[in-house]
Amino acid sequence: MNFLNEMTLESTFYGNCNPRIDLPSVVEKYMKRELELEKFITHTVPLSEINKAFDYMQKGESIRCIIRMGE
Secondary structure (H helix, E strand, O other): OOHHHHOOOOOOOOOOOHHHHHHHHHHHHHHHOOOOOHHHHHHHHHHHHHHHHHHHHHHOOOOOOEEEEOO
C-alpha cells in the first residue's frame, strides 16, 4: 500500500533519454566512429519533395529520411 500512496510509477514505450546527460556521450561515440548513424539514413529529399518522404515512411521503405531545407 505504501507504493500507491507515496510513489509514482512511470514508464516509456521505447525507453527514455535525458538529452543533457545522454546526448554528449552519443556525439562522442559518433565522433570516435563507434556509432555509425549514416547506415540508418535511407533517403534524402529536398523540402519541395517532402511528400515523397511520407510515402517512403508509409510504404515501410525508409528507416530515416533527411529533408534538405536549403534547396
